[in-house]
Amino acid sequence: MDDLFADAMKTNRRQFLSNSCRVGLGSMALQTLLNPQSTAAESAGKLPRAKRVIYLCQSGAPSQIDLFDQKPAMAERFDEDLPESIRQGQRLTTMTSGQQRFPIAPTIFQFRQHGESGATVSELMPHVASISDDLCYIKSMHTEAINHDPAITFLQTGAEQAGRPSFGSWISYGLGSESEELPAFVVLLSRGSGRPNCQPLYDRLWGSGFLESRHQGVKFMSSGDPVLFLNDPEGVTREGRRQNLDAIAALNQQTYEEKQDPEINSRIAQYEMAYRMQMSVPEIVDFSDESAATLKRYGPNVTKRGHYAYNCLLARRLIERDVRFVQLYHMGWDQHNALPKQIRGQCADTDQPSAALVQDLKERGLLDDTLVIWGGEFGRTIYSQGELTADNYGRDHHPRCFTIWVAGGGFKPGYSHGETDDFSYNIVRDPVHIHDLNATLLHQLGIDHRRLTYRHQGRDFRLTDVHGNVIHDIIS
Numbered sequence: 001m002d003d004l005f006a007d008a009m010k011t012n013r014r015q016f017l018s019n020s021c022r023v024g025l026g027s028m029a030l031q032t033l034l035n036p037q038s039t040a041a042e043s044a045g046k047l048p049r050a051k052r053v054i055y056l057c058q059s060g061a062p063s064q065i066d067l068f069d070q071k072p073a074m075a076e077r078f079d080e081d082l083p084e085s086i087r088q089g090q091r092l093t094t095m096t097s098g099q100q101r102f103p104i105a106p107t108i109f110q111f112r113q114h115g116e117s118g119a120t121v122s123e124l125m126p127h128v129a130s131i132s133d134d135l136c137y138i139k140s141m142h143t144e145a146i147n148h149d150p151a152i153t154f155l156q157t158g159a160e161q162a163g164r165p166s167f168g169s170w171i172s173y174g175l176g177s178e179s180e181e182l183p184a185f186v187v188l189l190s191r192g193s194g195r196p197n198c199q200p201l202y203d204r205l206w207g208s209g210f211l212e213s214r215h216q217g218v219k220f221m222s223s224g225d226p227v228l229f230l231n232d233p234e235g236v237t238r239e240g241r242r243q244n245l246d247a248i249a250a251l252n253q254q255t256y257e258e259k260q261d262p263e264i265n266s267r268i269a270q271y272e273m274a275y276r277m278q279m280s281v282p283e284i285v286d287f288s289d290e291s292a293a294t295l296k297r298y299g300p301n302v303t304k305r306g307h308y309a310y311n312c313l314l315a316r317r318l319i320e321r322d323v324r325f326v327q328l329y330h331m332g333w334d335q336h337n338a339l340p341k342q343i344r345g346q347c348a349d350t351d352q353p354s355a356a357l358v359q360d361l362k363e364r365g366l367l368d369d370t371l372v373i374w375g376g377e378f379g380r381t382i383y384s385q386g387e388l389t390a391d392n393y394g395r396d397h398h399p400r401c402f403t404i405w406v407a408g409g410g411f412k413p414g415y416s417h418g419e420t421d422d423f424s425y426n427i428v429r430d431p432v433h434i435h436d437l438n439a440t441l442l443h444q445l446g447i448d449h450r451r452l453t454y455r456h457q458g459r460d461f462r463l464t465d466v467h468g469n470v471i472h473d474i475i476s
Contacts, residue, residue, distance in 0.1 A: 048446025049410030060333030117414030140418020192332025222306025337394035375404025439468035
């Protein structure tokens, strides 16, 4: 107690108020999160189902009409103008705002039902279709943003403006890390074959925002060292590195005692994690201990670093080693023209590995407490962007409705939620907003989204801002 009093005397008024807010609110959240039974009693009456997350973010916005949201009536309306009663004056992007007409472009791909659930899935996704009885399809997602950067920022942070913590950072802050050898939050990137030079991704999408920097995602590289500066410089021994880090830590600790800046402790922790990752990361990216059957399941590209298939298998290996949140980004889904050709490439990249990941987790007993989310930042229009022909069309951005799927973590398997109109343009039943999805994902992790807060610049922030409702119909 004397030591605590002495430390408190070193703290100035601004530091005291700042730390009180952080510690007070953080303790409230931590008490809730570390006592899942009380959280469950307040929110759902049962224990949390999930402990970890694999988020398969399909950057660029997959076309729901060509993949999961079958609209057979559109075949008879090829090249007809989209009725104004359906568009309802919706604002358009600059890509189609100058078009003289908005011709209906039915999908050229075939759909059929799969599994006991009877889920309708496109021929482009045969492997995902085969596991439909393990998936919860949400066909009534909607968002506000109509352009990529604000939309994907909103999907990942709960706000269209940059600067907020990402989903993975909130989970790291709220639930902490289960691994001493690896970060709580890891990011993996792959570039699709549909449009390889499509929408860029920015590191801020996995940033920690105003949370301490130790909560930001650690990006694994697709070439060279998986993590930058993983290897010691020539002439530096392991013992020498340890001595160097100890000396730096002592200096940082001295500075912390003077300044009481929590970011200094984050720096100490990050140095230590980097030191341990020098041993753990080379082992985790070595697939030589995987069986031939497992490698075959993920497809022919599973051993190609930086490919989506490789990253799916790596994601499974990461969560097996207690990484809390793995974020995969797959670029190339922005099909404004030549959609039939480009989307084939994207689906060839992602279909088999996505299904393999879910099957692999299920067989290893990991799916029950792992959330797997597949989806992009918004949907695609039924009308064609640019020239429409019998076998070619493009689609513009569409925030009013799109489809994602979730597996594991207590989400209802073999279930399709929500419905759109005959044009896949407006939601007619059970809408689910991005904030609702995030609230429900947090709920399954044992977190009340209204209570996981962080005080910044005089305001309590949270992932769902002041919005969001848990959608109980999609959880079992």
